[in-house]
Amino acid sequence: MKKRKKSPPSPSAVPGGSLPLSLPELLPAVAVPLWALLLISTYHKMGVRLAAEDWLDFADLLAWIPRVLGAGLGRDLFLLAALWLVFHGAGSVLSRALRLPRPRGLEGFLLPAGLGTGALSLLLLLLGLAGLWHPAFLNAAFWVGAAASGAAVLLRLRSPAAPEDAAAVRPTEGTGLGLLPWLALALLAAVTVMDVLATAAPEIFYDSLTYHLALPKLYLLRGRITPTPENLFSGFPFGIQMLYGLALSLSGEDLAALLHCSFGAAAALGLWMWSRRYADPKVGVLAALLFWMSPIAIYASWNSGIDLGSSFFVGLAFFALCRSLEPAPAGTPAEASRWHLAAGFLIGSAMATKYNVLPLGCVLILVHLWQDRREGRPWQRSFWMAATAGLVLAPWLVKNAVFYGNPLYPFLHKVLGWAAPADWRPVLEAGGSRDLVRTFTTLAGFKELLFQPWNCSTGSWPLGDWPGPAYIFLAPFPLVLGWGLFRRQEGVPRHWTAAAGLAGGGLLVWALTSHLVRFLLPALPIIALAAAVALERGAFPAGLRRFGWAGALFSCVFCFQAAYRQGTGIGQWDLLRGRPDRVSYLKQQRVTYGLPYYAAMEFINTKLPQDAKVLFLGESRGFYCERDFIAATIYDHNPFWPAVRSSGTPAELRDRLKAMGVTHIFLSARQLHFRADSWALMPRDLAAGSLFGEFFARWLDPLYEEREDPGGNPRWLDVYALRDAPKTDPASFTPNPFHFVLKILAKQKELAK
Structure with missing residues (x-):
């Protein structure tokens, strides 16, 4: 009988490989339990306990879901689906222009949606500058776009699969998720329900009331984007706020908060998408758990901030970057791949959410250059990636130059521009800006830098501004592995090396620029990804791996409880039960309000x-x-x-x-x-x-x-x-x-x- 010939694996096939230990095997087996005991003792002294009453109250809250849906959340969920349909439609046009493969499934939806989100943000900026920010016009244009996007999706579903779809992602064969990942999925479902319900409460986050929502609302009232020199935040890139303007036009602040929440959920799905292609599904589940159940991500998902939008763009940019590192399909010239341009567009979209993301965007480009040069590829692709990112960011700088005479307003006000100089130094202080001179010239300052991850994880935390215990618990796992950072290591896929490099770079950028934990959110998906790859694909004994999973799950259970209790203190859950009503809620002093x-x-x-x-x-x-x-x-x-x-x-x-x-x-x-x-x-x-x-x-x-x-x-x-x-x-x-x-x-x- 003739043996069937095995087909060669496609470039998208899940790679094998594992991360070797860089230390003797016995050391992690001893060090990890000792590290866990230290953390247990530390948190026990802080009074960290699991409490059944929070979970029972959450179970009771679930019975009120029909009321919350009927009060407006149901309508906003429908509008949210329409928004993502428009994002996908706009991004599909851009994907075709870049000649990107368009597989069906999650990758075929999420990546174009990310490109479309950035493109729609730029379009809204141009419409606002042209004086077309009237709700009637925006709403009409939106529904036309939604209809066109829906029709395009239906046509694509009815058409035969494109040749590119044959390279669909394949999960690792012969492996099931197992009990612990399924428990993680249950936790992810619970936290997503809690987060979505929380968006139905009125906005009370100070930053949103001052500029995230206030300025888009003002532009809608005026029918155009105008200079507001009395609000220095108007000089910051407003990529996410442009989308909030559309949400306010369609519905209100609840839809804006729900959109922000959806960016976090999409970032978690992006981690699953990356892991199915470059590792395995268990890695995706763990990475999503670590990111989406971090208290900073949970609390951010309740309001109309911008940090989860940054996380979404950074995560997708890294996925596109990894696609650009893949060898071109057989018979296709290497220069035909334009994934580096897609990555550049997403990096620029991330940088257009806030100035804080600029250093992280530069790290992304450097990681691509590093990996390309290591493979012997020319530097030009990284250059065009950077140029594309700069072009996406440029409209915000041009707008500032026209409005204030200073592309970097409110910074450099003594050199450029005519607007009254804003006091931007207290803004940096309020953002936890680090004094780099003190950091590198004094022992105390350098010690603060080194111990920042420990201090922010185990110290007292303000409302939602802490990463939770999972990251500090899992810290030993990636630190004892060989990632191939300094020299190529046999059996370590370059995508894992890139993830480790970007995670380390993101952590360093955050530590050098701020001590506020929420400013870590843009890099947090990649940090979660590196931690998950380390635990699942590191050369650890099975028992130690299960111990890591159990510790991560226990940590996330506590994170859920802590976040839910904070929502109780703010009064969100009582509001959803109808006591008090929205007007009374907004007339009462609360935390952050x-x-x-x-x-x-x-x-x-x-x-x-x-x-x-x-x-x-x-x-x-x-x-x-x-x-x-x-x-x-x-x-x-x-x-x-x-x-x-x-x-x-x-x-x-x-x-x-x-x-x-x-x-x-x-x-x-x-x-x-x-x-x-x-x-x-x-x-x-x-x-x-x-x-x-x-x-x-x-x-x-x-x-x-x-x-x-x-x-x-x-x-x-x-x-x-x-x-x-x-x-x-x-x-x-x-x-x-x-x-x-x-x-x-x-x-x-x-x-x-």
Whole structure:
């Protein structure tokens, strides 16, 4: 009988290989349990315990899912599916332009969707600059795009498989997942349900209320993207915020939070996709578990931040980078592969989410150059990857140059531009920026750098800003393996080496730039991937591998519990059960939501005319205002105070405000006291001056006031109308809260002496 000839493996086939130990086998077998005992002792002293009540409460919350779906989450899930359909449709066009293979399944959907997400973000930027950010136009264009994308998907499903689809990914043969990975999948399902439910709560994250959502909302109110020099964050790349503008146009802030959550879920799916191609499914399950169940990822998924968008783009960029490292299919010239351009586009999209990702984007390009040169390939592909990334980022720099005269606004303000210089140094301090001079010139600074992973994992953690215990528990596994970083190692696939290099580079970039753990999120998918490859494909005894899995699962169980308890403290789960309602929720002070201002927004949105323009004093959070507004951050010059300083009379000040289009003023007096140290919020010489006092008394009409001093929900909110003529009767003069705040501050200063 004739033997059947085996077909040669395709380039996409899952590679074999394992990671050899770089130390004697006995050492990890002894060191890992000892390391685990140290961690158990450390966490035990911190009071870390598993508690059944949190899990029972979560089980009860599941019964409220029908109510939450009916209250708006069901509609937003439908809109989310439509958004991803549009992402995929736009990305499919780009994939065809790059002549990328288009297999069916997860890879055939997720990679084009990533390209389309970046492309749609750029399109929304251009539409905003062209004055086409009107909700009616955006909504109509969106549904046309959704219909076209849906039709394209149906046509593709009905057409025969393309030749490229024959190279579909094959999982490792003869291996099942086993019990521990299935438990991990159950945990992943539970945390995803919790995260999706959490997005149905109103947004209270300070950064979102100040700029992630506030500025896209302002652009929608104005119908175009305009300069906002009073908000220095408007100079940052706004790749994700552009998509939030579309979400706000279609529905509201809940859809924006749900979209952000979906980026995290897609990043986890991307880890599974990479692992099926380059390792095995168990690696994908573990990597997804480590990433998606980290407390920083869980908490980020509840709000309209941007970090999970960065994670999504970085993860897909690394996948495309690895595809570019594969040998070209037989009969195809090497130059025909354009995966390096796809990787460059995704790297540029990642860098367009926030400046913090720029160093990580550079590390990605360097990893590609390193691997290409090691294989004897020319450097030009890495150059074009970098050029593509730069082209994707460039529109944001051009926008800044046009708006502020400075492509890197608010940075380099002493050299470039005409906008009032923002105080960006406190922004870096608030972001946990590391003093590199102190780090490398003092023993204490260098010690902080070295121990940062340990300290952030085992120290006290603020709300959600810690990586959880899983990473520090698994740290010994990748550290005792040979990854082929310094010289090529037999049996170690280059994609694993690239993952280790990028994970190390991402960890180093984070440690050198910030001590805030959430800024690790862009690199976290790759770090999770490297840890998972180490545990599953390292040359460890089976018992030690199972021990690592069990420790990771136990750590993630605690992460779920800790995150759920934080949601309880914020009041999210009670809100989903209908107590209190959304309006009452937004009027109550909460963690990350101090000195609530929503009551004044409710008055503004219902009582002021549609063409009103509100100047905010004391308050920086502009989201929830449905009228055009000017809201300066605590780091910026509020245009009101330069107007006071430049005016010779109260009437001239009134004219300057009218020239800005201001019709009303909103004041949060409690914020003046709370942020009394801010140079920008209340310049005391001007606030105590006679010109400002006379203007306040004669030229403003009080329309609304809500004040509560004692108790746990303090606020002092006022809304004023700008008059056309000054008051003449002293009995009708408007009381000035600024004077009251100044007296309190003076009294506190006296008592402190």
